[in-house]
Amino acid sequence: MKGRVLVAGFATRHVVCSAVRAGYEVYAIDHFCDQDLCAAATAHSSFEELADLPELIAGICADHSIDWFVGTSGAEMLTVPVRRAGTTPKISARFLDKEHIQEFFEENGIPAPCRACGTYPAMLKPRHGAGGWRNRLVHSAADVTAWEEEWPEVPSILQEVIDGVPASVSCIADGHRAVAIAVNDQILRGGDGNRAFGFSGSITPSDHPAAEAMMAIAEQAVALSGCVGSVGVDFMVGEDGVRAIEINPRFQGTLDTVEAATGLNLFDLHIEACTGILPERRPAAQRACARAILFADRDLTVERDLMAYADCCADIPWPGTSIEEGSAVVSVYGRGADRAAACSELDRNITRLRQYIS
Template identity: 55%
Template sequence: MKERVLVAGFATRHVAQSAYRAGYEVCAVDHFCDQDLRGYTKDCCTFDELAELYDRVIEMARRHSIDMLVVTSGAEAIGTTIPLCGTPPAKVERYLDKMEIQRFFEGLGVPVPPLAAEGAYPAMLKPRRGSGGWRNAVVRSDEERRNWEEIFPDTPYITQQLVDGMPASVSCIADGTRALAVATNEQLLRGTNASAHGFAGSITPAGHPFAARMASIAEAIVGASGCVGSVGVDFMLGSDAWAIEINPRFQATLDTVEMATGRSVFQLHVDACRGRLPERLPEQKCVAVRRILFAERDCVIRADLASLAPAVADIPWPGTEVEEGQAIVSVYGWGSSREEALRMLDTHITTVRRYMEHG
């Protein structure tokens, strides 16, 4: 009989898809419950605010016999009696606070952007809690800092010295004491407006001279963290491989990692949580890229994009209302080189936009 997994968090499609393809029966608690998530799950329910997440998880567990709980962003610290396949909340809590992450990295002696002195600019300002980078901002004066504080009142934050480079990450698996780098990734950021530093996609593998150094540092970080399963470390690759964050859960780069390596990251996660790491790491089979398309204005998605799969994922239901700046759909490209993958991505984006215009 198939093991039944409950995947819970703000966005779960990528993990539910991986679990489904690995042979598990999947239930999900998700903010969106897009078309393709429904296709991978036995049951799926939504929530509006994160405060509702716990009750929805308990509700789903009453409806179905659940063998394991797997969490994504927003649910990392949730505590239930359902057997957890991942890092326990008591351990994960430290890595949800960016000040604690700063201290952890400094204690390990890995390269990390130093905290900025009061009044020193430019600087990178980050909320102490939260994921996705959409509230991160470069501030260049006291006035810009105050403006940010007015937009996000009562939000504790840290301010780091600014380091330039390419946003990147390493996807690791860990058994609590050892960690192995499964893939390196280039991270694509939105690059404009107030959410300029928000996550907007990934390219796997990362084509950068410091990619191997970054992977080695990530293994040391994750191995020392005590986390288990799928764990990611974000970097800025510039004059060095600067460690930025550790993410003790599945990462948004999961799709391109699986496409590029041909391996099931979900199965690697389950095995690692049960104390088993692979003897050999997956080899790169291709270059894969994902780009999230965001709404340029308030709109209604009238077209049914489901027929465009597997070039798209996170597929909205026809009639979905989307506010300006919100994600619409993920689009993919792949090929034998970075250039070939990006060309395919551009072709697929053009097709998606044509469908939406005539939907």
């Protein structure tokens, strides 16, 4: 055993499982506590409100000798009584605010969408929040007003619309330097409403011609950011080049496909970066991996034990779990020698699982 790790946040399964594979004893505090998380962690606790996290964290740290704390979504800015592995709360706060991210890109000459000042269409985003939740394409001042009425007292930012495809770069950083580990195509939910731009999967590696340019920009941005450990940069890639959208100062949802494609363990790299050790070079992908999150098309109850299909899925709900329409049910994977093979296997596995959840 390399040590004891406490991972806390709204969704932690991807980090918990990576840490276990790396040889750590892992304690988890998670909103969902899906089956595969509970099977991997030495001990786990669930919570309903993020305000409950500090007390739960303090309790585990008092009862166990914890070597590292890792915060995922919702726990990035918490003060904890043990050594933190990752970006400091102060720096995290800057990059969890899209207004401050915009200022950072502008100050450092990093290509990014311009602010939209009375011009439409525009992309309206809440300043705080993850996964593209509540992002909306607006076509008029009336659309902006409607969004503000729906989400009163939620600060927002307006940016120009960048036509293109969404992508991301996964980096490892020590606070001063950064190395790109993988470029990923991102899958968005689509449709209308508050979920249209929500993250719903990834494909690693990206085969986009701009992949090299994205890696160079991501390494520059992350090195300047002061972020530590696993850090992601989101992009939109269009005909006129690439635009950086956000910096994510924590483990990203692409962790699973990055690890499967590169053969690396991101948790190991994360801890090494926290001690000042970075990869000597960018790794080459060994294969391709695709992930898609399946969402409930109606209110449903999971009756089948999907752990029987853990070879091709993750974030596995317990039998009897009730899931509201539009909420995530399970993540499904496909792997192969190249992108086409991985996506083909993903499609087969989705067909295999849908019969049990729809």
